Amino acid sequence: MRTTYNQVAGQSVERLAALSDGVFAVAMTLLVLDLHAPAVEAIHSEQGLCNALQAMGPRRLMFAMSFLTLGIFRVG
Numbered sequence: 001m002r003t004t005y006n007q008v009a010g011q012s013v014e015r016l017a018a019l020s021d022g023v024f025a026v027a028m029t030l031l032v033l034d035l036h037a038p039a040v041e042a043i044h045s046e047q048g049l050c051n052a053l054q055a056m057g058p059r060r061l062m063f064a065m066s067f068l069t070l071g072i073f074r075v076g
Helices: 005-009 013-033 046-055 057-075
Strands: none
Touching: 013 057, 046 057
16 A cells, blocks of 8 residues: 555645745735836826836836746746
8 A cells, every 4th residue: 555745744735836826926926016107207298108118118028027937937
């Protein structure tokens, strides 16, 4: 008769899955909290808004790549 680790330890894989879900949720939340909108005082026209959003382009790209990487690891 073969026994598995889960039977010996009295634990299930669902607890580990719940822990990893929590860790990924915290990591993704911290990524979102680091996003900031452009300063309202510096924007006086639609063109100014477009320029401010373009200036944030590299930061938004890094956010998207990090978020997608975390999502891939979480699904895997």
